[in-house]
Amino acid sequence: MTGSDLILSAKGMTKQFAGFMAVNNVDLDVRRGSIHALIGPNGAGKTTCFNLLTKFLQPTSGTISFNGRDITTLGASEIARLGMVRSFQISAVFPKLTVIENVRVALQRRRGTNFDFWRAQTVLGEFDAEAMRRVEEVGLEDFAHHTAQELSYGRKRALEIATTLALEPEMLLLDEPMAGMAQADVERISALIKSISAGRTILMVEHNLSVVADLSDTITVLARGQVLAEGGYETVSKDPRVIEAYIGVGHG
Template identity: 65%
Template sequence: MAGDDAILETEGLTKEFRGFVAVRDVALRVRRGAVHALIGPNGAGKTTCFNLLTKFLQPTAGRILFEGRDITGLRPAQVALLGIVRSFQISAVFGHLTALENVRVALQRKRGESFDFWRSEKVLERWNGRARELLDAVGIAAFADVPAAELPYGRKRALELATTIALEPRLMLLDEPTAGMGREDVGRITALIREVAKGRTVLMVEHNLAVVADLCDTITVLVRGEILAEGDYARISADPRVREAYLGSEEG
């Protein structure tokens, strides 16, 4: 354990769907405080990996260790409570709730369970201040009272980020945070992620290599469910196997 500062580790992580092996024998190691990218061509098993790590899927084989603790048997809500909070490929906001309420649903988790149907939601107002701070931090304070569904796409992703940070996660898993964004939004979200990554660990799936090069200190390349290479951007981009499997199309 000493000197080995991995916040998340997997051993032999495998997921099989009716004979099709989506993720095979993956040994992933995410260093505490790192911004770690998981890249690879379509169908490489990146999102499946995410679903396994957050327990939305149950692995066929292998173990997942979070801060040295085996979390393989936990349920997704329990994993979230330990401090692993994920985002989704398609922006996941609560459309009919206002931006403020979106963030508050996450903050509300701090009071424990919320089965008290007889109590007024006024008790939640004590988190309004913190919710506004978080909205402000991602630059959408002006939209606090707007239903999330009415926000433009880039703002939705910002809101999702604010909601995720509200839980004060120790490990954030971002699934393609810049997918489907215009260039300006990509710049804004990248800056935001850099900001919120301070003092946290981030594992992200990302297709935009410019973003990866810009943000991430470690990159794992996944091809056909298996780890092909790992290292920093310079090393990965120089690796001939990676170039062939992943970057090759850009070269030729």
């Protein structure tokens, strides 16, 4: 893989907490335009790894680069401006605003406009057409004028994705997007992730192995803070070390 094929790359990424090695010398390359999953049993270090990559934590040692630029010392808001956005954490969903109003707020944020809710409707209306395009992109056009608090859990997740897409990320980082969902919502959000991946790169931490199998181009398996295996689902699911460390401990 050439440098231009990579959008995100970590080399020797390590995080130590008071003597405990949570992430130990991890190398990770995410290919541009791919859906890349980070999986592993509880305590494998995947959440810490994800927090390091999204700059919610700083590594003890190692380097992280995005689009060839060293982002090791940058913060989460700085990498968001570079085009790498962590959904469900950074996206703002206001329960009493409508779906389209929530997306409009995200558009204002991207363009550096103050959140002047009291400004004339004609001024704010300039964002409506683009906001509706984002709403349609995530399949919420029938709920555009419903408040966020009226939405089902799965549709709230879709709204969170819409507000994130309004920031026009080149790379989207999803932290357990299917957590706590009913099967119908899992299928809806899985289809949504697949549809929005066109022209974007997605890195996700996910427990649902059927989702990972269906969506991911590449899977990195972590165990005890280290990379255990990497490849497509067919490859990693048959790896004896993965079966022992992950599938063999009751995850399915």
